[in-house]
Amino acid sequence: MSRSLTISAAGRARRQTHDAIVVGSGMTGGWAAKELTEKGLDTLVLEAGPEVVPERDFSEHVPPWQMPYRGLGDRAALEREQAIQSTCYACDELGRSFFVNDLENPYVQEKPFLWIRGRQVGGKSIMWARHSYRLSDLDFEANAREGVGIDWPIRYADLEPWYDYVEAFAGISGMAEGLAHLPDSRFFPPMPLNCVELHTRERLMQAFGGGRVLTIGRQAIITRDHNGRRACHYCGPCERGCITRSYFSSVNATLPAARETGRLTLRPGSVVHSVIHDPATGRATGVRVIDRETQEAIEFFGRIVILGASALESTRILLNSATAEAPDGLANSSGALGHYLMDHHMGNGAVGRFDGWENEFYSGRRPTGFYLARFRNVDERHPDYLRGFAYQGSAYRAGWNRGVAEPGFGAEYKERISRPGPWELSFYGFGEMLPRYENQVSLDPEAVDAWGIPVLRIDCEWGDNERAMMPDMRSSAAEMLVAAGARDVRVTQEDNPPGLTIHEMGTARMGRDPATSVLNGNNQCWDVPNLFVVDGACMTSSANQNPSLTYMALTARACDYAVERLRRNEL
């Protein structure tokens, strides 16, 4: 049950009604804001975190020598305030300003789970690594085919036009490969592979008869000017922002488009507590908000409510919106809310050295590496596990950092380590996780965050299928390195708990049956027709592709459906 919340007189006096309320301004909330405003809706976006001003808050062009700790980070502050967040590589000396304060945003780990969050206008779309891949029917049909979980209510054909649509606006650079199970996007020109990557691509084509495709990472970064955004200039640390708006984020792309319509009201500092539900009509009427600064409780009203607060935060809001009629959480007549939490498991792979190309180098800091497309359980059936994995990686020459482990000192040593080291190439695996009922989140009966909102208890672990896949991710990577002619091949293994891949999803899954799912195929709550969940909470299975492009397409599609129904007065 939700704690009762007293709405102040001032809060009531400021009572506002909008056509639509969007919760969250990150990857999915930004898309919802753009779509709804462009379709004519007066839209209020409620964002828990502060405003982000690119000229003030982006720091991608601050060089190491201007940082007090030269990029090593303020270790004491990180350990004190961001012990969980700083397990993510992007939460570094400057990047940490885009990650939450763990003391203000606690949660309970029933089992190890690293929950990495961004609470500001733009959410995690500011720090994301921009890898963008379509899902295919190999993914959408998998549950039904294998009898795992429930069937997706949609197929690739339902989403394909929406992938086209969001890609045309976001801008995805990449190389067409014609793979049925990893459909090509509408690409901007690809960033190039370097010589050792090209060599490896060709060797793998020969060795595996076209079954292992190494292609350039598909990135939501434009490689030519587009919609007032400038082509990438290869400065490197994208996770700290992008003043030329070259990569896609809410701050760089969707929110400016929404603002342009004149129908956007963005309210930063608005921590949504719960959805207001009218049992008489069965509809959501608005949301309750705690003001981030004043701690004042305020209500906002709208004809439709769209949750895009990130998978686990949206589910947390629904759980905290329980009423007498819906004691286990709003939109939870199925009992599926909070369950079937997934992430991708990452960090199994291999690395090897390449002799030769001694006088070959690269210049500029390419903000992506290569992608090696899934090859398991595509045509043949693997004996040990279901589904599959892909790799990200790159070929590079080691820099001065290797010098600590190299013998020597003095003039000759300085000269040696000032030059690039030998070529290495690494494969870093990302594997699919199956949906399981036991992997779940619930509200803690006592603990609250800095705004008095009950925190999540997260109870999640890898299952047998994931564990069975990991050794193959290592040995397959090693096998490819050997085929490409590497030496000193070493397998790598990180043993990360779930969460750290930051592809957390599920907990309010889509389905065909209201008895077993929270959302229908349009991201609409079965129980509350004018309430939508557009973020990763909706995912019925995880596939192995980085998921955000799919979230974007689903959000645009759900908004189109919602506006059409609203026009026809069917919500």
Place this chain on the structure above:
Amino acid sequence: MNRREAIRQLGVGAALPVIGDLTFAELLEVGRGVRSGLGRPETAVLLALTERQAMTVASLAEIIIPRTDTPGATDVGVTTFIDRIVAEWYTDEERGRFEAGLAALDARARQLFGVEFLQAGSAEQEILASELDQELQAAIQRDRERPSGQGSRARDLFFYQMKRLTLTGYFTSEVAMTEVLGYRIVPGAYQPCIPLDP
């Protein structure tokens, strides 16, 4: 050659004399003289190290990354960086190991050459650094041979700390990044395969 003269000559790029003869403030002035107007202003206020320790650190850093046709560790203010890391970034345990390492270096110098590290000649100082580096390399080799996850030994050594901090302080300085590594904040393009030495 008096101290002022030494500093002045250093500033115009003469070969480096025995750095141990200068005070820490003078050492900083060397860096400033060479690089005036570049990088963050150096301050002579030490946060963790004593003046003596700072001078030992400066000498060792310069032995690791000496001035050649490009600037050396002292030129770019590595000691100030190391002092800050030891003061604010290191744990108590790491700071203790670093300081003990400096003391052990003096003890070893006394044992071998009858003087403390700073008073030893540059050849003697290099012999001492050589010993430390050989111990470090042996520890790295042992780490490689042991199965992973058993707690690295090499990282616990003073010379590991010293080498890591020197390299970090040097290669993240404006001078080394721009002049030695050719770093540009905005490269403008990515060229995938270009000759290293045109």
